[in-house]
Amino acid sequence: MGTPYNFRETEPKWQGIWEEKGSFLANDDAPKKCYILEMLPYPSGRLHMGHVRNYALGDVVARYKRAMGYNVLHPFGWDAFGLPAENAAIKNKMHPAVWTHQNIASMKAQIKSLGISYDWTREIATCDPSYYKHQQKIFLDFLKHDLAYRKEGVVNWDPVEQTVLANEQVIDGKGWRSGATVTRKRLSQWFLKITDFSEDLLASLEGLKRWPDKVRTMQEKWIGKSVGAHVDFPIEGRSEKIRVFTTRPDTLFGASFCVLAPDHPFSKELSESNPALKKFILECQALGTSQKAIDTAEKAGVFTGLKVRCPFEPDRLIPLYVANYVLMDYGTGAIYGCPAHDQRDYEFAKKYDLLIIPVLSLPNGSLPDISKEPYEGEGYLINSGFLDGLTVHEAKKSAIQKLEELHLGSPVTQFRLKDWGVSRQRYWGCPIPIIYCDFCGVVPVPEKDLPVVLPEDVSFDKPGNPLEHHPTWKQVDCPSCGKLARRETDTLDTFFDSSWYFLRYCSPKAKTPFDKEVTESWMPVDQYIGGVEHAVLHLLYSRFFMRALKKCGYLNLKEPFEGLLTQGMVCHETYKDSEGNLLYPEDIIFKQGKAFTTKGSPVTVGPSEKMSKSKNNIVDPDAIIQEYGVDTARLFILSDSPPERDFDWSEAGLHGAWRYVNRLWSLAQDVAEFLPKKPERLSEKAQEVEKLTHKTILAVSQNIERYHFNKAIAHIRELSNFLEGLVPDQKSDASLLWALRWSFEILVQLIAPITPHLAEEIWHSIFKKTGLVVDAPWPEGDKELAQDSLMVLAVQVNGKLRGTLEVSKGMEEEEIKSLAFELETVKLALVDKNIKKVIVVPERIINIVAV
């Protein structure tokens, strides 16, 4: 028994030494670069376990790469603009800047106690004018290169508060504070032309080999390329035509109505003389702007009184509707309905009693049953004139060809992706550097006047945008004519801030947004780590930014993130007392596997759910670090689940990690006795130690490379279990004494990226090493020495395991077969059976097939 491990002293000590020595500073000039990055956090004020998980994952990779000889860039910063700061301002009467800076200070202290290998000299905060100054420059360059433009966009409008609401502030169609029914309002706003890059953003996904497939699929679906056609439906009795977009020109003979979006210009025109339609359009505006609200609303529409002519059947007239399920943003803002073969059209047709004409047979030629639901599968065209008998694919081609001949349509490729609206009617964001002049129009703020800084003296007493009702801020002289003009009072979407921060880290002190040469040498990010919830928006916007910046001449790269790891959520059980009230985890005691309150009454343990305030199941990282130390928390959070899955936090699991930390500490003392040179001869046990050690090095390295940290830890535990078992034997075996010490030293290096403080402390105070583990090169595994000479083969009869064989590597197949047949259990299973064949899979299995 040696001295117990004192993490309270040890952890801050090593954090201080690493900082003092500058162990984690990145070097712009050194070769072999590696950029490891965790997603920029929002400074909410309190660190949560999701952060701890994220940073622990990144730290293992960063420390491992450093030990592998890489020059690692591992920076940190804050996504410091955003809505919560304004909410806090209203609630607590605290200025957003003060609130944000306080949060950053307290979170920074918490993060420092995690011992993550960050280069803090590169820290940024997006709310800092020295950051957003460059962002404003980028915006102006986007404007110059036709990547930013103004158009009308739709926002959620709270008519009582006279304020624009975010989607999350709209609950069941009502404003979260006022409770008033939210309406849609059109405002002139700034947009970025992400759609200029639709094709490239889609095609380049294929090259992102180190991204999870599911993220690539999600982006692919989001961009949503579809090949279809524009089709014109002439309006009966008028000269205009309704142009629709469709992906199914093959089903045109099944058309039974056409639908315009409520926002369609023609809908508006017709509504002037149609009060019912006008009323309906107003009702549609009561729907929020979210896709979910639109999709789940009951399909409803109004007949315009007009009929349109089917392109292929000039004599057939179908009604023209305006309906809530057609979007102005997508395609042409108009569709034709083929209810027999489309779910949404089907629902609409049923509701308004419109014709449902089947135009597709099943692949076997029979008619689909469309009495209850539409048929959306493959088949052959029917009831379709010149298309009859064709497959869907053939009919699409043929229909488009005919439309072109008739001058009533043309093939067209459509993307679901929309341009990115970046204007926000809020205070706590980056000001858009634009001035509106009655004489000169839209005038960019001259570069010499950047940054346009947020005014500090704002009030949140009035609803709406504080910049808008600030007494003087928006008044400015026009840079062009000098007359009095107005500043843009909208600020930028915070996704704008986080779409280029990873570039700023490369040269955080640059006078320009970033230094081209240095940035190109660090970029792309080798490994990006963050939550799956960012799979589409943040990651897609960042990919767009790289392309847009390239177009503006900033750099010559297209993809920001070469490797991507998306981590799962951190969950925890929920607890309720006998009355069903939620309880906090710290008020629960476990006895014999059952849960009780501290007062002894029984507790119902609910399912594990994402840690959140509303579920009362948050575990505070600070408290855990106080009680167990950060290495224990890191070990537990890395060992229990693979990173991409949800993680279940449990006090018991944490305790297991704590025990292991202490076992390693005491094992270190048991094997500390030193033999300076490897003995000439190794005993059998010493050879086993050597072999398992090499196996472990290889397995741990491979598992870290693949981000299977839980498996890496399992291998480390296997090795330490083995070493522990041999400790009593070492006194009588000098070569084993050497082997145990040698092996354990390697084990300490292998676990160092996971529990870095423990590793340094063993290295220094038990092994009396002079250098630091962080400066030691990663151990090298020898494949030869890790080889087994014997192996175990499974023997099956008809696919069922009947026994095993231990054979030496390279034994002849015939010999293996005959050994297999000699197994008693095999003989028994083969009684009264004829052998049909024997399958031998080298080094794996023998399967005897018999009947």
Add this chain to the structure above:
RNA sequence: GCCCGCUUGGUGGAACAGGUAGACACGACGGACUUAAAAUCCGUUGGCUUUGCGGCCUUGCCGGUUCGAGUCCGGCAGCGGGCACCA
């Protein structure tokens, strides 16, 4: 509603390219140490069955491909993420 995932013992998970399901842990149970408890250490632990040996069943559910399926294919169910102004 639309898009994308996930589902293996009491629990978290392992099984690399279809080849011995349950590595490594947690919990539980039994034992050692202790006046006792905690801590620590040792052993057992998927289920059913048999006095041992063994046998049968088992990867959310139903079906298929294969000598062989947790892994591949089709269908279903449950849970979760995203849906463009939360970040």
